[in-house]
Amino acid sequence: MRKQPTDATVYLNGQFMPAQEARIPVLDRGFIFGDGVYEVIPVYSGHPFRMEQHLKRLQRSLDAIKLANPMTMAQWSRLVRRVVALNDGADQAVYLQVTRGVAKRDHAFPSHVSPTVFMMSNPMSAPARKLVSSGCACISATDNRWLRCDIKSTSLLGNVLMRQRAAEAGCLETIMFRDGFLSEASSSNLLVVRDRAVTAPPNNHLVLPGTTNDVVIELIRKARIPLELREIPEDEVRAADEIWLTSATKEVLAVTRLDDRPVGGGKPGPVFRRVHRLYQDFKRTVMRRG
Ligand code: PDD
Numbered sequence: 119m120r121k122q123p124t125d126a127t128v129y130l131n132g133q134f135m136p137a138q139e140a141r142i143p144v145l146d147r148g149f150i151f152g153d154g155v156y157e158v159i160p161v162y163s164g165h166p167f168r169m170e171q172h173l174k175r176l177q178r179s180l181d182a183i184k185l186a187n188p189m190t191m192a193q194w195s196r197l198v199r200r201v202v203a204l205n206d207g208a209d210q211a212v213y214l215q216v217t218r219g220v221a222k223r224d225h226a227f228p229s230h231v232s233p234t235v236f237m238m239s240n241p242m243s244a245p246a247r248k249l250v251s252s253g254c255a256c257i258s259a260t261d262n263r264w265l266r267c268d269i270k271s272t273s274l275l276g277n278v279l280m281r282q283r284a285a286e287a288g289c290l291e292t293i294m295f296r297d298g299f300l301s302e303a304s305s306s307n308l309l310v311v312r313d314r315a316v317t318a319p320p321n322n323h324l325v326l327p328g329t330t331n332d333v334v335i336e337l338i339r340k341a342r343i344p345l346e347l348r349e350i351p352e353d354e355v356r357a358a359d360e361i362w363l364t365s366a367t368k369e370v371l372a373v374t375r376l377d378d379r380p381v382g383g384g385k386p387g388p389v390f391r392r393v394h395r396l397y398q399d400f401k402r403t404v405m406r407r408g
Pocket of ligand 1: 158277302303304305306307326327328329330331364365366367
């Protein structure tokens with residue numbers, strides 16, 4: 119029988135233990151300030167997908183918050199594989215988090231403190247067939263988050279409130295606009311299709327550089343589908359033929375309703391269907407290679 123999240127095996131500061139036995143001191147700066155960064159790595163048939171890219175982004179997040187990486191890439195990689203092996207399920211989502219550690223409460227960084235390293239893995243299932251074939255509904259909002267959305271920080275209150283708005287509206291995500299331009303969604307990146315050409319916002323401080331988005335962009339380039347990376351005005355998004363969400367756990371999904379109006383024909387479009395197929399093929403190839 120599959121383990122419940124509470125009896126999953128987690129990693130905390132050098133030790134493996136059942137999730138319900140893992141304890142963090144209340145003065146951990148992750149708890150007090152949200153002073154930490156994280157990653158979510160999808161695992162298919164036991165193989166971590168794009169692990170190197172996730173670990174490189176972790177390094178960029180750590181550099182941005184001036185926190186030394188407590189492990190080498192090889193150590194991270196071994197640890198991820200170990201946590202996967204200790205948990206049930208061929209497909210899993212590994213969550214890892216590094217915080218600045220435990221210290222007397224003071225906004226300034228403490229000296230000589232060890233970071234807290236936590237890792238868990240939860241069973242993951244690919245988006246339901248129906249969601250892929252029908253698409254999802256989203257709402258929109260003004261992006262009111264901070265100006266360093268490129269850091270994968272555990273301080274996620276802005277994203278949490280946006281995602282909750284979507285949940286209360288019976289939608290999957292909130293699509294955000296800042297100063298009249300598309301940024302990203304509560305926990306996904308976005309691409310837009312018009313006249314069979316794909317446009318995506320460039321990576322900058324206003325969006326998380328998505329690992330799934332990178333895969334999708336590589337596949338689009340390989341398939342020679344027209345692609346432009348540039349700022350996308352809100353009216354262009356609202357007039358799009360297709361809008362797609364990407365994230366490690368959602369893969370690539372079509373948005374078929376935005377603010378209760380259909381996107382394009384109200385069904386996943388032809389460019390989405392092609393790229394979704396390419397994504398599934400790519401995943402299978404990578405998994406076969408191991
Ligand atoms: N979220 N933008 C935001 C704000 C995100 O939180 C995420 C992912 C993405 C997509 O990134 P990637 O393709 O690397 O998953 C974009 C993860 C899955 C989460 O917080 O659970």
